[in-house]
Amino acid sequence: GAVVSQHPSRVICKSGTSVKIECRSLDFQATTMFWYRQFPKQSLMLMATSNEGSKATYEQGVEKDKFLINHASLTLSTLTVTSAHPEDSSFYICSARTGVGPTDTQYFGPGTRLTVL
Amino acid sequence: AQSVTQLGSHVSVSEGALVLLRCNYSSSVPPYLFWYVQYPNQGLQLLLKYTSAATLVKGINGFEAEFKKSETSFHLTKPSAHMSDAAEYFCAVARNSGGSNYKLTFGKGTLLTVNP
Numbered sequence: 740g741a742v743v744s745q746h747p748s749r750v751i752c753k754s755g756t757s758v759k760i761e762c763r764s765l766d767f768q769a770t771t772m773f774w775y776r777q778f779p780k781q782s783l784m785l786m787a788t789s790n791e792g793s794k795a796t797y798e799q800g801v802e803k804d805k806f807l808i809n810h811a812s813l814t815l816s817t818l819t820v821t822s823a824h825p826e827d828s829s830f831y832i833c834s835a836r837t838g839v840g841p842t843d844t845q846y847f848g849p850g851t852r853l854t855v856l
Numbered sequence: 857a858q859s860v861t862q863l864g865s866h867v868s869v870s871e872g873a874l875v876l877l878r879c880n881y882s883s884s885v886p887p888y889l890f891w892y893v894q895y896p897n898q899g900l901q902l903l904l905k906y907t908s909a910a911t912l913v914k915g916i917n918g919f920e921a922e923f924k925k926s927e928t929s930f931h932l933t934k935p936s937a938h939m940s941d942a943a944e945y946f947c948a949v950a951r952n953s954g955g956s957n958y959k960l961t962f963g964k965g966t967l968l969t970v971n972p
Binding site: 743745771773780781782783785788832834839840841842843844845846847848849850852 | 888892897898899900901902905907946950952953957958959960961962963964965967
């Protein structure tokens, strides 16, 4: 099956620093990539949607200047958490999809656990 | 707006017992529904999806779900639980976000524990 990887799997940083998370589709080209965050024992909340070569579309309430998304190619998207603070600590999960239709499967990465001290 | 509601944040069953995880949807148009499973500290894996082709959908690992329009439900079942089924399960609906773009909206999840 299709595989999506994320790197790093876990990161601890100091408050005020920036952290970059990479998401790669390993064996397919993703027309669309999604970034979610998940708090403990809660559901996934969509942060933004990105298409290769275009600006990401952010969900309401998500600060685009804080969560920078770059979709450089059909197999790579990055999420940069700028000037991270403890409240940004969360589990970040990316997802990639080949098509745009409602039944096109989204493949999820294993997630990145961010801890901001 | 399309949404899903999962009834029961935690379900506990004995090994070998029937698994029933409930999901109800709200949609003004025919929905596209999904069940995903998440193992600890991992991403989500698709179990099955409803695309209106058949009301009874069979997925991986012995799971299946039945779409019932009259009850606006898409409950997930498995006849006999295994210890390896212990995980978090999410129901999701694909909502149109404009044009031909669709995004998934997830329920709050149901934690399944399997007792030996």
